Amino acid sequence: MAFVEVNNVVKRYGDKLSVDHLNMTIEAGEIFGLLGPNGAGKSTTMNMIVGLLPMDQGSITVDGIQVKERPIDVKRRIGLVPQDLALYENMSAADNVTFFGRLYGLRGWELKERVKEALRFVGLEERAKQLPHTFSGGMKRRLNIACSIVHRPKLIIMDEPTVGIDPQSRNHILESVRELNRMGSTVIYTSHYMEEVASLCDRVAIVDQGHVIACGTEQELRERVAGEEKIIMTASGIGEAVLFELKQHPRITRILETEHGLELYTPSSQNELQDILYICAKHDAVIHSVVCEQPTLETLFLNLTGRTLRD
């Protein structure tokens, strides 16, 4: 039996359908990625899993418990790491974690040990007595995680935990997620950052307009867009004539104009690169760099929706 089961869930805000008959299953012990642009329904889905939002239709079970029927029991099993920092700035790091630990029912010696453990886990043990407003953005993010894992939850839900932080803290957080998973927690991880999700998650669900448009391992998803490589070209002087001729090329499937040049999609970049460079040179376009990329989740998303993840 899956650890989290989302069955045919619907959520409406007035006339707007935010989650549209969404189905997904998450197995115990896996890191599951939710990928999708803003407004795709990721956060709404997560809020319904945690029991923060009532669903209009469908059902969600966590560890075999119906969220609708026993929300408090479900919440006991979950540690939610919110996208926004949810900390008390005038209380020390340890006091913050202790307070949330108490609300999860921890007491006495066990609470003290768990607070130490959580702070050690995110690398803030030395800063336990300091106030969060003296912390860097990355440290605050780590404390944000510590507050959510103090009770050793079976399911950790992380909503874009690496937004706006330095690479060092980002790496620390990603490594923490892997470590938490190794320790037995199931993780649901949402992000805009496709690379993050691809490198971290065992399985990924791509969500758009309230429903899952693709779901599987990274390899499985890549295979769906096999045969479409991306050529990123930085160039200047690309005029209408260049674009017209490239669009006429039979093996260039799609062209996107970017700030610094073009992105072209083709079944085989090596075969078509010669032609592309020739067309540009013929019309006096100056090429600064050319990069050929294998298909990615971004490519898949583009393929499925016609939009990029950051649209």
Place this chain on the structure above:
Amino acid sequence: MKLWTIAWFELRMLTRTRAVLLNLFLLPMVLIFILGNALSSNFKGEAEASVEQARVMIVEPNTERMPAKEEIKAGLGLREFLNSPEIKQRMQVEKTASREEAVEALTRGEADFAVVIPPDFEERVTAGKEAHWELIPGKDSMKNYVVQMIFHAYLDEVNRMQAAIIALGPRGIGEAMGTMNGLEETYVETATLNEGGETYSAFQYYAAAMLIMFLLYSGLSASISLSEEKRKKTLYRLNSMPVSTLEIFMGKIAGNSLVAYLQAAVIICGTSWFYGVDWGSHLWLLILTCLLVVIASMMLSVIITLLTQSPAVARSAVVTVIVVMTFLSGGFQPLPMEIIQRMGEFTVNHWALQAILRLMLGADPAEVMHYLMMLGLFCGLLLAAGIVSYRKVGYHE
């Protein structure tokens, strides 16, 4: 249990900020000290208000023609009255020939008060007819008040004799004189009104008024706390935990209420020790009053906070309501206008203030209960409105 975890955390958060501590505990003590000293003259019970001797110009008919004994028998006794030591202590009487001279002396500031006795006064009194003196006040209201009081006391006695003459005929003079001789020799008696606990001091008044006002402000802390939890997104995290929304909400209210009770204890003990404020002997009724005021305060803030969109609007609305209620109830200064006093009866402050003042004056608990019942009624209404608001709006992101 989790409710108390939230309440305790709230209490810790509030009491660890120095500015909050100063506002909660030091500010009321300072305000009571300033108002108690600055506005003490507005309270009649204050012993330090002294009355200076007034210079009185008196225009009277020629009494030389009548010996003093005869004058007393005639029922007037004015000379004896003016020469009594207590009157001399309060008034320095100077005769003048005419009303015009007396008015001129008042205008020049050479006199504080003038009395004009009509020439036919004696005849009219002895004939049992209506008789008047003209009292002309000067520039000093306190001296005017004292002199008027003295002459009114004298005239009351004259009127009493006149009534006896009308009722009993000429022999009534003797009867009235007989009664008069048995009376106190003086018309003036110096006393302290506050003795015997019949009125309160400025310190008592402002200690009670400020206690109520600051307890009402504790609702403002609750309002800010409820809003801040939303603004800082910590409410989102709290909602994701195994705690019900009602527990979170009630925990925050309980935490702020605990701070309010702590504040009440500090104000009551502090003013008692440092300013000698007598809070009366019915401690439990005082505690009950504080309890009701805190409930009213919390509910008022909850209603405003839940029904307004922005925290800033909620804050302004709560402050405005508290200040207006304090003003209408006479919390800043006892109000003379009857219409404002009537409006004050629709405030929480009025009933709480009257209850506490009566406790201070040692009133019967049954009398105080009337005020507490009214306060309880206010609390009940606000509690009902608070519950309806919560059920309608809820407390979540």
